[in-house]
Amino acid sequence: MQAHDLNFASRPFIPAANIIFYGGRDIGFSPHGPYWTKMRKIVAMELLGARRTKLLRPIMEQEMAKLVGLINTKPTINLTEMMLSFGNSITCRAAFGKIQKQEEVFLPFIKQFMKMLGGFSLVDLFPSSNLLRLLVANAAERKLKKVHSAADAIMETIINDRLAKRSSTVAAGGNDDEDLLGVLLNLKDTDDLGFTEIKAVILDMFLAGSDTWTITVEWAMSELMKHPRVMEKAQREVRKVFNGKGVVDEASIDRLQYLQLVLKETLRLHPPGPLAIPRESKETIVVNGYKIPAKTRVFVNLWAINRDPHHWAQPEVFEPERFLNSSVDFRGTDFHYLPFGAGRRMCPGMHYGLALAYLSLANLIYHFDWKLPHQMKPEDLDMRERFGIEVKRQNNLIRA
């Protein structure tokens, strides 16, 4: 990823992704080239940059207050489900500004796409088998196309509604730039973006931008409950920093230094995308004595890299202090710690995802005390993982 990044900067053809993202018109699955360069620049500058993350702060805080209120009123909560819907609400508001009926109907499609994208396809393993394609792929493809066409119709309605309202906003001297859809429509004329590209990018934001950080918060909560010493230390810090305020807001979040270590260690042990997004080699190349032909699909095992015993002492142990006074960071330059990947295709949503994860985690431990059920030992907490494009907990985290 350091020496050969350019040769591996492309993505392979993945049938499911090809259908979902309108034939590679998004950022995550489009091949390396001028189109990807243009779209990546738009996303990094206009949609996920520091300025936009700042503009999204009120949304994050309002949704967080709702979540805290919900946990307060319910005797039993399924934290996994709750975080998932919290993440989707934030993405929905960031993308469309509001959550109304059609936005609500749109969300279950995202769940289905994620499942279809993450499933191992026999056809991908045996690409030359026409029989397999006939038996397996065609049925799956038909199903996915049906789901995609329904999701597409909803996005069309959302866009058309916005276009109708936009003319009056603009006529009244306003700027329609408060959410991602508004920003993309503003770029439509100057950057030559079509509606297909806008829809593909919005899907990217939903598929890459919700589950990733909510899964991270869930794993962090699991590790904190498994390690009461760490929980106590993190909780003491957050309560000290925010005690005068009564709420956790973005303004002082940077002062939570121990919580930053907790998040770093969580991302080391539980990178939400353990195999990143597959890459493809452009030219034949020899790496460490292995010949990798052109157009080979390559997976980078971030999960294994983050636990490599050559670089990490007691790699399986959750120990946030290992990052104390250490310069090791997730910015893609320390090649033994890569939760966000590295190089040209590295995650452009890192700052946005981290801001949301910090805020959520700080709120959850500031407002509530979390303990294991009576008589349950920390070592008995189920930490098994569920296979998919993202690695979630196998069983939901429930507070009874």
Ligand code: HEM
């Ligand atoms: C904890 C949070 C997150 C983690 C750990 C994470 C991790 C990753 C990883 C490992 C990749 C693949 C990088 C590679 O191929 O080397 C990736 C790509 C990507 N991520 Fe994230 N991500 C997170 C949050 C987000 C958010 C919040 C967004 C958007 C709202 C986002 C958007 C993307 C996009 C668009 C790509 C594809 C980039 C490209 O192909 O050029 N991610 N992410």
